[in-house]
Amino acid sequence: MRWLRQSLDLVLTLTAKEVKVRYKSSVLGYLWSVAMPLCLAAVFYLAFKVVMRVPMEHYALFLVCGLFPWQWFANSVQAAATILLGNASIIKKVAFPRAAVCLAMVMNDGLHFLLSVPVIAGLLLIAGKHPSLSWLFWLPLLFVLHAALVTGISLVVAAVNLFFRDMERLVVLGVTLLFYFTPVIYSETMVPAPYDSLLAFNPMAPLIICWRSLFLGGGVPLEHLGSAALWAMGILFGGMAVFRRLSPRFAEVL
C-alpha cells in the first residue's frame, strides 16, 4: 500500500518536474501541445485538399483525429532519446527505479493528449457531428494501450541512447518515416493491394485507426483493437526487458 502510494508520488513529482523544465509553465505547455497538431493539420489540409484535391469528406477533421494521438507518440519517443541525459543529476546520485523517469515523460505527453480531446470534440461539433457516449468506455482503454506502446519504445530509445549517443538522430528519422507509413494523412482503406499487408508490420497503424474511428464514429474496429493490444503488450514487455538489462550501467556512462 505504502509502496503504491510512494511509486505514484514518484511518477507524479517527476511529471510535474517535466512540465516545469520543458515548458516553464503548464498553460504554455498545453497550448503548445494543442497548437502543434493543429498547425500540422492545416498544412496537410492545404497540401492535399486544397492543392491536390483529395476527394475526401471532412478531411480536416479526419486529419485532426489522427494527428493528435500521433503527436503524443512522436513527442514522447523523440524526447526519450535525451530524457536520461536530462536527468543525469538525479540518476547518478540517487538509487530509484529509473523507468519512472520515462514513465513520467510519457504520462506528461499523455495528459496533454487527454486535455486536447475537448478540442477534438469542439471541432466535431463545428463539423455538425457530435462526440459519442461510448468514448467514456473506449477512451481509457485506448489510452492505456497507447501509453503502454509509447512507454515500451521510449524505454528502449532512452536506454540505448546512453550507449550510442547518435540514436537521437536515428529516432527523428525513424519517426518521420513511420509517419508516412501510418494511415494518419490517408485512410487505411485507400492503400492498394500488395502494400496494405505492410500495415500489419506497423505497430502504430492499428492504434491510429482505432483512435480515429472512435473519434469520428464512436466505435472501435475489434480486429484492429486486437492487434493494437498485442503490439502494445509485446513492445512494453520487450522494452522493459531491454531497459532492465541496461539500467545498472546508467550511472557509469552518464
Add this chain to the structure above:
Amino acid sequence: MPPAIELFHVAKSYPLYRSLSAGFKHFLLHLPRSLQDLRAPRHLALRDITLSIAPGEAVGFIGGNGAGKSTLLGLMAGVLSPTTGRITVRGRVCPLLELGAGFHFELTGRDNILLNGVLLGLTRTEIQARLEAIVAYAELEAFIDQPIRTYSSGMLARLGFAVAAHLDPEILLVDETLAVGDARFQKKCQATMAAFRQAGVTLVLVSHNMDDVRAVCSRAIWLDRGQVRLDGDPTTVIDAYLQETSHAPAGP
C-alpha cells in the same frame, strides 16, 4: 547485530565506452576496432575490497584523487553496481554524493526538496510536513523559490545536507559536500552528525579535510588506488596518510 554495510570481495571496473558514446555510425564504420574496445581491459577503480561497517559506526574514507572513494560511496548508495563481489546494505540510506546530488537545476529550492524526498522514498505528504524545518535548517528562506542554478556552491551544500538530515536516515553517506559551506554551517553539520551518532545512525564520510574526519569519525579507512591501504583509529590512519603525502615530491 549484523553489519549495516558489508562488502565482500568487491571490485568495480569502468568500461572505456569510447567508441560506444561516439554513436552507431562510428561504431559501424570502425567495427573491428570497436569490437576490440569492448573486450579491452577495463579501468579498475576498486579491486577486491572486503570490509564491514557496524550500525552506529562513523567511518571516514580518505585517499588521493581517483583513489575510488566516490565509487565506493556510489556502490553503497546503490547507484552503481559492483563488477564482481557482493555488497549488502541494511537500513534506509540517505546518500549525499557531491554537490547538487539528486537536484534538478531548473527547479526552485522548494520543488527540489520535494523531488529529492520522493526520490529517496518518502511520500509527498511526509515531505510537505518537513518542508519548513528543512528550509529553516538550511537558512535559505529568502532563496527557496529561486531556481537552484542561481545558488552558490555553499547554498547547494546547505540544501542538500538539510534534506538528507531531515529524512530520518539510518545510514548517511556524505561525499565531501560540506567543505564548501561557511564556517558556521560546517559547525552546524558537525553538530548534526554528532547528534546522529548519538542516535545510532551509521555515518560514512568522504573528505579531504582531515579535521572533519577527526571530529566526526570513530574509524578511518585509507583508500589507495582502489585498495584499502590502512583501516583503523582515525589518528593513526590520518598520520600515516599525511606522512606519505609529505614525502611526495613537491611541484617545481
